[in-house]
Amino acid sequence: MQPLTNRVKVLEPKPLNLMERLYLPNILKGMLITFRHIFKKKATIQYPEQKRPFSSVFRGLHVLNRDEEGKERCTACGLCAVACPAEAITMEAAERKKGEEHLYREEKYAARYEINMLRCIFCGLCEEACPKDAIYLSETFAPANFTRKSFIYGKPDLLIPDPVQAPDDFARAKGQIEERKQKANKTLTA
Amino acid sequence: MSISEILFWFLSALSILSALMMVTSRNPVHSVLWLILVFFAISGHYILMNAQFLAIVNMIVYAGAIMVLFLFVIMLMNMNAETEPQKSKWMKMAGTIGSGSLLLVLVAALRDSELRARTLEGPEGSIGLVKQLGAVLFTDYVVPFEISSVLFLSAMVGAVLIGKKD
Amino acid sequence: MQFLSTDISLILEKLSIIVVVVLALLGIALYTTFAERKVAGIMQDRYGPNRAGPFGLLQPLADGIKLFFKEELIPLASNRMLFILGPFIAMFTALITGAVVPWGSQLEIFDRTVSLTIAKPDIGILYVFAVVSIGVFGMMIGGWASNNKFSLLAAIRGASQVISYELAMGLSIIALLLVTGTMNLGEIVTQQMAGGLGGFLGWNVFAQPLGFLIFLVCVFAECNRTPFDLPEAESELNMGYHQEYSSLKLGFFLFSEYINMIVSSAVMATLFFGGYDIPFVDEASLSAAWGNNIVAILGILMLLTKIVFFLFLFMWVRWTIPRFRYDQLMDLGWRKMIPLALANMLITGVITLWLNR
Numbered sequence: 001m002q003p004l005t006n007r008v009k010v011l012e013p014k015p016l017n018l019m020e021r022l023y024l025p026n027i028l029k030g031m032l033i034t035f036r037h038i039f040k041k042k043a044t045i046q047y048p049e050q051k052r053p054f055s056s057v058f059r060g061l062h063v064l065n066r067d068e069e070g071k072e073r074c075t076a077c078g079l080c081a082v083a084c085p086a087e088a089i090t091m092e093a094a095e096r097k098k099g100e101e102h103l104y105r106e107e108k109y110a111a112r113y114e115i116n117m118l119r120c121i122f123c124g125l126c127e128e129a130c131p132k133d134a135i136y137l138s139e140t141f142a143p144a145n146f147t148r149k150s151f152i153y154g155k156p157d158l159l160i161p162d163p164v165q166a167p168d169d170f171a172r173a174k175g176q177i178e179e180r181k182q183k184a185n186k187t188l189t190a
Numbered sequence: 191m192s193i194s195e196i197l198f199w200f201l202s203a204l205s206i207l208s209a210l211m212m213v214t215s216r217n218p219v220h221s222v223l224w225l226i227l228v229f230f231a232i233s234g235h236y237i238l239m240n241a242q243f244l245a246i247v248n249m250i251v252y253a254g255a256i257m258v259l260f261l262f263v264i265m266l267m268n269m270n271a272e273t274e275p276q277k278s279k280w281m282k283m284a285g286t287i288g289s290g291s292l293l294l295v296l297v298a299a300l301r302d303s304e305l306r307a308r309t310l311e312g313p314e315g316s317i318g319l320v321k322q323l324g325a326v327l328f329t330d331y332v333v334p335f336e337i338s339s340v341l342f343l344s345a346m347v348g349a350v351l352i353g354k355k356d
Numbered sequence: 357m358q359f360l361s362t363d364i365s366l367i368l369e370k371l372s373i374i375v376v377v378v379l380a381l382l383g384i385a386l387y388t389t390f391a392e393r394k395v396a397g398i399m400q401d402r403y404g405p406n407r408a409g410p411f412g413l414l415q416p417l418a419d420g421i422k423l424f425f426k427e428e429l430i431p432l433a434s435n436r437m438l439f440i441l442g443p444f445i446a447m448f449t450a451l452i453t454g455a456v457v458p459w460g461s462q463l464e465i466f467d468r469t470v471s472l473t474i475a476k477p478d479i480g481i482l483y484v485f486a487v488v489s490i491g492v493f494g495m496m497i498g499g500w501a502s503n504n505k506f507s508l509l510a511a512i513r514g515a516s517q518v519i520s521y522e523l524a525m526g527l528s529i530i531a532l533l534l535v536t537g538t539m540n541l542g543e544i545v546t547q548q549m550a551g552g553l554g555g556f557l558g559w560n561v562f563a564q565p566l567g568f569l570i571f572l573v574c575v576f577a578e579c580n581r582t583p584f585d586l587p588e589a590e591s592e593l594n595m596g597y598h599q600e601y602s603s604l605k606l607g608f609f610l611f612s613e614y615i616n617m618i619v620s621s622a623v624m625a626t627l628f629f630g631g632y633d634i635p636f637v638d639e640a641s642l643s644a645a646w647g648n649n650i651v652a653i654l655g656i657l658m659l660l661t662k663i664v665f666f667l668f669l670f671m672w673v674r675w676t677i678p679r680f681r682y683d684q685l686m687d688l689g690w691r692k693m694i695p696l697a698l699a700n701m702l703i704t705g706v707i708t709l710w711l712n713r
Contacts, residue, residue, distance in 0.1 A: 024569075027677060034399045034676040043401045219500065223438075226493070246482040254489025255522075258496065258515050265500050265508060320478050320539060346523075350690050 056183040059122045059137040062115055063173065064158040067105060070170075072159070073134035076110035083129035088119035105132075113158065117142045117151040136177050194238055201238070205231035218264045222257060229253040243320045365468070373474055377454050385614040386416040388667055392614075395671040423607040431600050435501040442498025443601065443608035449491035450612040453619040456480045458542045460632050460656040461639075463649055472652070473542055480541035481529055484623055485522070488578055491616070492518045495587060498609065499597035510596035513682065514587030518578055520689040525574035527697035528567040531704040532627060535563050541623075545631035549639060556635035561628040566700045568628045570693055575620045577689065580613065582674040586682060621666035625659060632659040 019025050045052050054060075065073050076093035094111035096104045103109075124137050145151060161169035205228050212224035229252045236245035327335050390405065390412070397404025406412040430439055460472035477483055492515050499511025536544050544560070551558015561568045577584040588596035598609040625631060632655035633639070643651040680688070 031672060031676045034672065037401055038398050040401050042403055044403050046403070219435075219438075223497070242477055242479045243482070246479050246486045249486040250482065250489050254486060254492070255519060258489075258492055258519060261493075261496055261500075262512060262515060265496070265512065346694065350694060 054139050056180075056187045058139055059124045060140045061117070061138050061142055062120075062126070062153070062158055063136045063138050063160050063177065064113065064155065065134050065136055065177075066160050066163065066170075068163060069102070070162045070164045071101075071103060071105040072109060073105055073132045074110045074113065075106045075108045075132055075134070076113070077108075077131065079129045079131065080126035080135055083125040084120075085123060085125060086119045086121045088116045088121075089126060090114045090116075110155070113155050115153050115158065117153055118148060137180075138173075139176060139180055197234070198238055201231045201234040205235070219261065222260050222264060225260075226253050226257050229257070240319070243323050369468070369470055370474060373470070373472065374455075377459065377474060378451055381451060381454055381615050381618060382611075384618055384663075385611055386420070388614045388618065389419065389610070390416045391667065392671050392674075395668065396675050399672075399675045420607070424604060426603040426606075428604070429600070429602045431503055433503045434600065435503070438497050438501035439600075440605070442494050442501060443598075443605040443612070444494075445497065446491065446494030446612040447608045447615075449487050449494060450615040450619065453484055453487045453616070454622070456483050456541055457619065457622045457626060458545055458631055459622075459659060461648075461652045463652050472656070476540060476542050479539050480544075481533070481539045481627070485526065485529075489518070489522060491612075494609075494612070495597050498601070499587075502597070502600035504600055506593045506595075507597050507599045510587045510589075510593045510599075513593075514580060514597060517580075517584065517586060517685060517689075520686060521574040521577035521584075521693070524570055524689060524693035524697045525578065527694065527701055528564075528570040528574065529627075531567045531697070531701040532560060532564050532571075534701070534704045534708050535560060541626050541631075545626055545633065548630040549633045553636055555630055555633040555637075555639070559628065559630045559633075559635075564628065564700075564704070566696065567704070568624075570697050570700065571624065571628070573688075573693065575624060576670070576673065577685075579616045579620055579670070581617065581670055583677040583680050584685060585674075585679060586685060589679060617667060617670055618663060621663040621670070622659065624666055625662035629662050632656060634658045 067073055076091050078091060078093075081087075081089040081091060090112070091110045091114070092112035093108055096107050096109055122137065126135050127137050142151060142153075160173045163170040208224045208227040208231065212221050212228060215221050215224060229248060233245040233248045233253070236242075236248060393415070394404035394412070396402075404412065405415040408414040408418045430436060455474040456477060458473040458476075462472060463470045495514045496511045499507040499514070502508075533539060536547055538544060538547075548558040548560060549555040576582075580587050587593075588598075590596075593599070598606055601609060632652075634642075634654060639651055639655070
């Protein structure tokens with residue numbers, strides 16, 4: 001066959017010399033290599049005990065935010081659902097009643113707020129779209145489960161812990177969000 | 191009855207039974223396996239006579255090597271009871287006559303031989319041990335032994351030569 | 357006491373040794389599977405199994421329980437009887453090879469000298485050969501009875517491989533027998549113990565280096581270990597001859613491979629590395645100082661050490677060298693090993709003749 005270019009270099013395999021034809025020296029060489037690997041550092045990360053650190057811009061499970069008094073920030077405006085390219089977010093709005101002021105920040109709130117974690121692509125567009133700082137992406141991912149239904153996360157799964165009832169948990173979750181924000185900013189400016 | 195007597199009767203029954211099964215079973219693979227059992231029983235008989243070398247060589251050569259080749263061929267030919275071609279009446283007749291006359295010859299030869307006059311060496315016999323066998327082979331029967339060894343060597347060299355590409 | 361004109365205590369003694377040897381073989385095989393995975397892991401910069409129990413030491417138990425509780429499947433179109441017979445033969449032949457191996461010298465229990473060899477026939481090595489050649493039938497019958505073309509191909513490959521390498525193996529052993537002058541494994545060990553440096557220089561590997569190399573390669577082929585594991589070549593034949601097997605029958609096949617490895621390691625140690633001989637130590641003076649039993653037990657431990665070394669070698673080679681192609685395998689066996697073994701035999705014969713002149 002004619003070569004397509006004139007840069008083709010034809011390589012003739014050299015006939016094996018005696019050492020190579022004896023075959024054993026090369027086997028011993030190979031076995032020495034594998035033997036050396038016994039003493040090398042193991043590449044394994046022992047998962048439940050050790051965890052690999054996430055990258056600074058990792059986008060994980062969503063968190064529905066509250067303000068300092070524990071009121072939900074979400075007003076069910078629907079911008080996140082519109083922004084969502086995977087159409088993973090469903091919500092149902094409701095009007096705040098008298099006596100519910102300590103629960104919701106504004107007059108309108110999300111009575112139902114569901115994210116289908118099987119559809120979600122964790123792009124973070126909902127976080128960008130939200131005008132009320134109500135939704136954030138955290139640094140964890142959805143744990144495995146046996147049913148599809150359990151991957152549709154409702155409000156109880158998404159909401160950040162109440163600062164009035166469980167201040168410690170709230171502070172931790174809040175801290176994680178802040179930390180993540182800072183890290184992301186650092187990466188962006190760098 | 192001593193242990194060796196019990197073993198003798200057991201092995202004899204086993205060898206005759208498996209020989210019959212070998213002839214009568216329809217599946218050729220089963221036939222080969224029964225034949226292997228026959229060889230085992232015969233090896234057992236050798237051991238009863240303290241002919242250890244013969245017993246083991248019988249096992250290595252016949253049961254181990256030749257029967258594996260038999261199995262090989264039969265497995266690859268995919269012969270079983272359904273695909274076995276029907277033999278014609280003449281073939282069956284010829285087979286019966288041929289095997290019958292072979293039996294006749296064997297019986298006549300055994301009748302006339304002096305084998306019956308000899309008694310069997312029991313477990314104390316030592317003629318079948320490696321040392322005695324070697325001594326006999328390399329003194330009385332050295333010429334046939336060497337000739338057959340040359341035959342085997344040439345067969346082996348032939349096999350290696352055939353394996354060569356050019 | 358007499359039973360059918362045989363000494364009952366002798367029967368009991370032999371029976372107990374058989375039970376101990378079989379149980380020890382099974383136990384070591386259990387942990388060889390574990391060691392194999394561990395060695396594989398360590399050589400690939402991983403940890404290997406370390407979750408079940410401390411350091412993963414209960415892993416073989418977990419594997420066994422898993423195999424035990426798997427569903428027993430027998431293919432509909434298979435030959436039921438032979439399908440069950442296959443793994444049985446494989447396991448049986450693997451276990452009975454250990455009968456002639458001298459596991460140690462002798463123990464003195466209750467004024468009775470108990471030899472640590474189950475049987476000492478005149479034809480020790482030939483017995484091993486016979487059993488190995490019978491062992492092929494397990495694979496062949498299992499592969500054929502599965503009624504599966506992959507299994508059949510694997511069985512045929514395995515059988516032809518074992519037959520081909522048995523030839524070179526036998527020829528290399530003949531050269532060894534020219535040196536030792538006996539086929540009795542126990543006598544071969546005692547001969548080696550008489551060598552210089554406490555028996556170390558008497559080891560047959562120094563008299564027969566080429567013979568040992570040929571024997572080693574053939575053992576790899578007989579045990580169907582990489583680089584000669586063509587009967588189980590996953591990339592071509594899926595699972596090889598045990599494709600259709602599941603549950604305990606599969607376990608039997610896998611286990612028999614490991615027991616074969618252990619026994620052939622023991623045979624190699626016995627033939628070429630002095631068996632239960634402790635190198636650089638004079639056993640006779642040691643047993644005068646410490647007593648026979650302690651030296652015998654030390655000897656058993658020494659043999660076990662040698663076996664463990666060979667088992668590690670098996671694994672080391674497996675995780676280093678890729679599988680041979682079938683024609684390369686046959687080429688190596690017939691055109692390299694057999695002529696080499698013949699030459700080795702000839703040279704050894706000439707030298708022994710010259711020395712005994």
